[in-house]
Structure formats: structure tokens, C-alpha cells
Amino acid sequence: MSGDPALEIRARVAFGSGPDAFVLDADLPLPGRGVTALFGSSGCGKTTLLRAMAGLVRPQPGRIVVGGEVWQDDAAGVWLPTHRRALGVVFQEASLFPHLSVQGNLDFGEKRVPAAQRRIALDQAIGLLGIGHLLARRPSQLSGGERQRVAIARALATSPRLLLMDEPLAALDAARKAELLPYFERLQRELRIPILYVSHSLDEVARLATHLVLLDAGRVLASGPTGELLTRLDLPLAHGDTASTVIDGELAAIEAEWGLLQVRFAGGLLHCVQAAGSPARRVGERLRLRVLARDVSLTLAPAQDTSVLNVLPTTVRVMADDGPAQTLVALDAGGTTLLARVTRKSAYALRLAAGQRLFAQVKGVAVLD
Numbered sequence: 001m002s003g004d005p006a007l008e009i010r011a012r013v014a015f016g017s018g019p020d021a022f023v024l025d026a027d028l029p030l031p032g033r034g035v036t037a038l039f040g041s042s043g044c045g046k047t048t049l050l051r052a053m054a055g056l057v058r059p060q061p062g063r064i065v066v067g068g069e070v071w072q073d074d075a076a077g078v079w080l081p082t083h084r085r086a087l088g089v090v091f092q093e094a095s096l097f098p099h100l101s102v103q104g105n106l107d108f109g110e111k112r113v114p115a116a117q118r119r120i121a122l123d124q125a126i127g128l129l130g131i132g133h134l135l136a137r138r139p140s141q142l143s144g145g146e147r148q149r150v151a152i153a154r155a156l157a158t159s160p161r162l163l164l165m166d167e168p169l170a171a172l173d174a175a176r177k178a179e180l181l182p183y184f185e186r187l188q189r190e191l192r193i194p195i196l197y198v199s200h201s202l203d204e205v206a207r208l209a210t211h212l213v214l215l216d217a218g219r220v221l222a223s224g225p226t227g228e229l230l231t232r233l234d235l236p237l238a239h240g241d242t243a244s245t246v247i248d249g250e251l252a253a254i255e256a257e258w259g260l261l262q263v264r265f266a267g268g269l270l271h272c273v274q275a276a277g278s279p280a281r282r283v284g285e286r287l288r289l290r291v292l293a294r295d296v297s298l299t300l301a302p303a304q305d306t307s308v309l310n311v312l313p314t315t316v317r318v319m320a321d322d323g324p325a326q327t328l329v330a331l332d333a334g335g336t337t338l339l340a341r342v343t344r345k346s347a348y349a350l351r352l353a354a355g356q357r358l359f360a361q362v363k364g365v366a367v368l369d
């Protein structure tokens, strides 16, 4: 993905002992940059992992090693307090000092690190988060989205090796979320710092995360590129109504008269509706798309006279039942896995089988960024 070295996280911590204990046992090689999403059902240990890494809770016994540095090892009597761990933390609610201005909050973050160890200049953090015009304000004079941007800049001001984010968008309404998302994209494009990001929203994960870690009852169920894990039929994300494929492509043409974008990827060309209010686009730019499995139908021959613009030649990779009446079909579209969710009856009628060539009709494509 990049030349940046991976950051190895090893965490083994326990709350309590015996049958009621909660044990978290996770080895995570994080890519050296970009967003890694931590995803899993309620109670699987996402927040515990983040808080234990940050030293905000101390489940015992525990051992936490990040990038070769031991931050907690109860067997050896090692415990590094939060301020000595080279990480930045951003929570759902920005915890800024109310009596300090934005500048004061940022200075506080910067002073935590000796000048010789600073790797991110305050100006860079201010520029990345677009908060230059807010420096004189107090936190109470900021909107929720602005507060969160300042909180992220303050975390960056500490020159962390790693950023931890626990549902940083969850407290914001849809409009504020949309306002903040481009900043996250910018962070992952421009910073060489891995971001470990807890979210309950598959939309957010699909949009932001290049890497995904699925936790289940304190253990890593799977870890890998987001697009790959979303479409693995042996994993829960590929099932149900939200099952989808993430496709990274390049803008091939803008059909302004039809309000459409043509996006090319290895499996062919997809037409996408250009959403109202979406940013101006340039031919050649990279775009991330999401296709819901339920929006993909299958035909043995390319249909004539259809209203569906997107028809891709594909090969069936693998299939799995999804509930009593549906079948999930993982298709190979030029090396990208595309999921289709069809009725079991249709799968039977088309005699679907691994290796079969057929055409995927894609009814809806969302542009994620």
C-alpha cells in the first residue's frame, strides 16, 4: 500500500478473571499510514483496546507493545502513563480546555513534546484541519465540527506515532459529518501516521478505511484491506442488507449534460450519478465507489434495451446462502470482487456455479468521496 513501515500492535489485557472475565487478545500489524477501522459488534472490545493502548484504563493483567515499545507489562512491572505514550487520541466529544483559546489548546499539545522530537509543526496541523481563522476563539464559540477539528489538530501537535480515534463523528449530525469527512481523507493522504479508527458505521468505514480489523469477543476475526474483507463471504460484513463492494477507480469522463460521472476500474466502466452539492471533479482523479450487493443483478447475456447503464462481464468466484431466500454471489470483475445478492430461486434458474461467466447489471453506484 505504501512504503511506510507497518506499526505492530500487540495487546493482551483482561478485565477480571474466571468465566466472567473479558479478555482482549489482539495482534495488529497496522499499515504505516492511512485509516485502519476497528469494527465489530457491541462489546467486542473496540473501545477497551483504544483506551488500554492510550493508558486511560488499566485492565490487569496486561501487556501492550506498540512498534516494539512496551507500554504496559504487568508481569514486568512496566506502566507508561498516557503522556509518555507517543499517540494522539480523539474521542466522540472533543475534550478541549474550555478556559483556553484554540491557540492555547494547540500550544498545550505541542508543549507535551520536546522540541527535538517534534515531527509535525503546529502550522502544518492548523493548515491540515483548516482552523487558522479560529485560533483566537474559545471552545464554547466553536461548532461541534470545528471543535472536533481543533481536537484532531491538538492531537497532531503532540507529534504522535499513532492516532487513535473513537467514533469521532458519532456526536455530529449528518451535515457536520459530511463537512468533517474530507479532513479525515486529507489526514490519511498527507500524513505518515497510522490512524486506528473505531466506528459503528459501515458507510464511514467504506469511505475512509484502507484497512479493516474485525474484532469478535476480544479477538481478531480478520484483518486486511477493506475491499477484501467487505466481500469475504465467510465474514459477517458480506451478509445482510448492507453487504457491498468498495471499488477504487479513476474518473474517465464527466457527462455534465446527464449529471453522470464515468469511472473506470479494472473490471470496466461504471456510470455514477453526480450527487447535488458534490465537489467539482477532474478527469483522472481517483474516486472510491460503493455498490450494494442488492443493487447488482445477473444475466447470462448482456440485456438489450435495458435502462441499466452499467453492465460488466464477470466470472462467478464463490457463492453462499444469505438467509432462507437469498444467495450471495461473489463475482470477479477484472480482479475486483463484486457482490451480487439474488434470490435462491434466480440462482437456481440461472444454474449459477463457480467459474461461470455472466454479466452483472449494476443499478446503483455511490461515490464515496
Ligand SMILES: Nc1ncnc2c1ncn2[C@@H]1O[C@H](COP(=O)(O)OP(=O)(O)OP(=O)(O)O)[C@@H](O)[C@H]1O
Pocket: 015, 016, 022, 040, 041, 042, 043, 044, 045, 046, 047, 048, 049
Ligand atoms: N472497567 C471494566 N471492567 C470490567 N469489564 C469491562 C470494563 N470495561 C469494559 N469491560 C468489558 O469489556 C468488554 C468490551 O467492552 P468495549 O466497551 O470495549 O466494547 P466495544 O466493542 O467498544 O462496544 P461498543 O460497540 O458497544 O462501544 C465488554 O464485555 C465490557 O463489559
